[in-house]
Amino acid sequence: MSEIIQIKNVSKSYWRNSLEIPVLHNITLGVEEGEFLVLMGPSGSGKTTLLNLIAGIDRPSRGELSVAGTDIAKLGESALAKWRSSNVGFVFQFYNLLPVLTAYENVELPLLLTKLSKSEKKKHVETALNIVGLGDRMKHYPKQLSGGQEQRVAIARAIVTDPVILVADEPTGDLDKNSAQEILTLMERLNKEFKKTIVMVTHDQHAAERASRLLHLDKGDLSANGKV
Amino acid sequence: MKIFKLIFKNALRHKLRTTLTILGISIAVIAFGLLRTVVTGWYVGVDAASANRLITRQAVSFIFPLPLSYKAQIEKIQGVTEVSYANWFGGVYKDKSQFFSRMAVDPETYFDIVPEFVVPSQELENFKKERNSCIIGADIAKLYKLKVGDQMSLEGDIYPGMWDFVIAGIYQPKFKTTDAMQMLFHWDYVNERMKVEMPGRENQVGWYVVQVGDPSKSAQISSQIDALFKNSPDETKTETERAFTQGFISAYGSIITSMNVMSWAIVGIILLVLGNTMVMAARERTREYAVLKTLGFSAKHIVGLIFGESMFISCLGGGIGLLLTFPIVAGFAQVIPKGIFPVFQIETITVVLSVGAALLIGVLASIFPIQRALSTKIVDGFRFVG
Numbered sequence: 270m271s272e273i274i275q276i277k278n279v280s281k282s283y284w285r286n287s288l289e290i291p292v293l294h295n296i297t298l299g300v301e302e303g304e305f306l307v308l309m310g311p312s313g314s315g316k317t318t319l320l321n322l323i324a325g326i327d328r329p330s331r332g333e334l335s336v337a338g339t340d341i342a343k344l345g346e347s348a349l350a351k352w353r354s355s356n357v358g359f360v361f362q363f364y365n366l367l368p369v370l371t372a373y374e375n376v377e378l379p380l381l382l383t384k385l386s387k388s389e390k391k392k393h394v395e396t397a398l399n400i401v402g403l404g405d406r407m408k409h410y411p412k413q414l415s416g417g418q419e420q421r422v423a424i425a426r427a428i429v430t431d432p433v434i435l436v437a438d439e440p441t442g443d444l445d446k447n448s449a450q451e452i453l454t455l456m457e458r459l460n461k462e463f464k465k466t467i468v469m470v471t472h473d474q475h476a477a478e479r480a481s482r483l484l485h486l487d488k489g490d491l492s493a494n495g496k497v
Numbered sequence: 498m499k500i501f502k503l504i505f506k507n508a509l510r511h512k513l514r515t516t517l518t519i520l521g522i523s524i525a526v527i528a529f530g531l532l533r534t535v536v537t538g539w540y541v542g543v544d545a546a547s548a549n550r551l552i553t554r555q556a557v558s559f560i561f562p563l564p565l566s567y568k569a570q571i572e573k574i575q576g577v578t579e580v581s582y583a584n585w586f587g588g589v590y591k592d593k594s595q596f597f598s599r600m601a602v603d604p605e606t607y608f609d610i611v612p613e614f615v616v617p618s619q620e621l622e623n624f625k626k627e628r629n630s631c632i633i634g635a636d637i638a639k640l641y642k643l644k645v646g647d648q649m650s651l652e653g654d655i656y657p658g659m660w661d662f663v664i665a666g667i668y669q670p671k672f673k674t675t676d677a678m679q680m681l682f683h684w685d686y687v688n689e690r691m692k693v694e695m696p697g698r699e700n701q702v703g704w705y706v707v708q709v710g711d712p713s714k715s716a717q718i719s720s721q722i723d724a725l726f727k728n729s730p731d732e733t734k735t736e737t738e739r740a741f742t743q744g745f746i747s748a749y750g751s752i753i754t755s756m757n758v759m760s761w762a763i764v765g766i767i768l769l770v771l772g773n774t775m776v777m778a779a780r781e782r783t784r785e786y787a788v789l790k791t792l793g794f795s796a797k798h799i800v801g802l803i804f805g806e807s808m809f810i811s812c813l814g815g816g817i818g819l820l821l822t823f824p825i826v827a828g829f830a831q832v833i834p835k836g837i838f839p840v841f842q843i844e845t846i847t848v849v850l851s852v853g854a855a856l857l858i859g860v861l862a863s864i865f866p867i868q869r870a871l872s873t874k875i876v877d878g879f880r881f882v883g
Binding site: 378 | 510793796798879
């Protein structure tokens with residue numbers, strides 16, 4: 270299989286006033302299409318930063334970064350936004366649904382940027398919500414859903430544009446054990462059944478067990494890796 | 498779902514806050530409209546001034562009279578088509594709170610030279626025939642429920658004694674800016690009594706109203722009139738009716754300036770109210786904007802969301818305020834003494850300024866939140882704790 274994510278000698282630092290704070294050191298990593306990669310590591314190790322770089326919501330300080338055939342480090346802001354809308358789906362720890370929108374409208378949000386007709390959008394949204402098992406909760410607002418259901422709506426929103434890559438930042442971090450298992454099962458299904466490449470950051474060892482590959486980050490370095 | 502729906506839902510997210518903001522904008526727009534109406538009410542006489550009329554008055558002050566004999570000399574100047582005259586009478590009708598203009602005029606010429614006072618021809622003829630008759634404006638007739646044939650009595654102050662008049666006619670204002678709150682009667686009637694009761698005050702007029710054929714020659718004719726009486730005991734100052742009225746109003750200049758300043762200060766207050774609401778809303782949604790950017794929404798979408806919400810609130814508040822301004826101004830017009838503001842109504846310029854102010858406020862109030870939302874990086878947005 271070809272590598273859908275290619276990271277070569279990527280470093281990332283943040284600046285606080287004139288003080289440089291290095292976060293990632295010279296990372297080189299390849300992720301194959303259809304892989305379910307889990308990144309683990311202690312807080313502050315750079316997991317989320319690496320995920321953000323892969324997702325195109327942050328830029329590397331140095332190095333080359335190619336995702337889905339695009340050198341995203343060289344894209345301008347608007348081009349990068351457009352690239353994100355069609356290539357990457359995001360799942361956040363705290364769901365980040367818009368509280369004023371129903372489940373249906375939240376899932377529909379990314380489709381507002383497309384030229385799909387109203388009926389096509391409806392079909393996409395209903396399909397995504399059915400995949401996550403919430404076809405009967407379309408008109409519910411986030412506050413009317415449980416945490417697990419909210420996260421499933423967030424996953425539906427992430428897959429509604431049929432992106433090639435899903436990135437998930439601790440998607441089970443705010444859920445109880447049963448809900449977390451449901452979400453992980455859903456992620457696993459998206460990987461195996463729908464062939465989505467998934468990169469997931471987690472602290473949860475059970476979550477890591479679902480992955481096809483596990484990487485450890487420690488103080489900005491990939492310290493260990495291997496198949497689970 | 499459309500972006501507009503999201504704007505609408507965002508605007509109504511905090512219903513109480515949005516309602517209070519809209520209410521604040523509405524009240525401010527009403528106050529703005531009311532103050533502007535007062536200001537335009539002051540200037541209505543200036544706007545109504547005719548371009549082809551000059552006013553000749555005593556050079557030292559408007560309160561000093563001029564000899565009647567000047568009329569014949571002014572009439573001889575080339576370019577002058579007609580000359581009339583008037584005296585400020587003052588006096589009290591019923592009680593001192595009932596204020597409206599009362600003037601002694603030349604019945605033969607005054608209504609020719611002031612055609613915006615439309616008098617039925619028969620009533621005008623009757624007025625000219627009866628020395629103790631008067632013509633009143635339609636608003637006076639309406640206010641005091643007077644009709645042709647009724648009697649009006651004034652208690653004189655500048656011209657002491659009781660003065661009884663019979664209403665010979667009622668004039669209608671030709672334009673909406675025409676003052677329909679004037680009472681006009683025979684200069685001769687006043688003059689005859691002055692001859693008997695106060696010798697030395699006869700044959701004096703307050704000012705001349707000079708009609709010119711070509712308004713572009715007003716300055717030249719004014720100079721010619723004033724030159725005629727230079728070095729005489731009663732030198733004159735001649736100016737256009739507009740300049741004369743403006744000079745009259747300038748006595749209240751500081752009040753009008755204060756009202757102008759206050760009206761624009763109110764616009765500033767509305768800006769702060771809406772600006773505060775928008776800043777709070779944008780700050781609360783920092784994380785949501787980060788989510789939207791992550792989903793692929795570009796800067797123009799974020800700008801559209803914030804700008805749209807700001808405009809929605811300002812236009813709704815401004816619209817409600819403007820709609821309410823009309824009945825409120827109409828209510829004020831009923832309450833305030835008619836003579837102070839002969840015309841008290843919302844002018845087009847007030848509507849334009851109110852709408853413009855609401856739009857401008859919508860734009861300005863969105864600038865800072867937009868700048869903040871755009872300059873916040875996605876990763877910083879996710880870290881934001883509001």
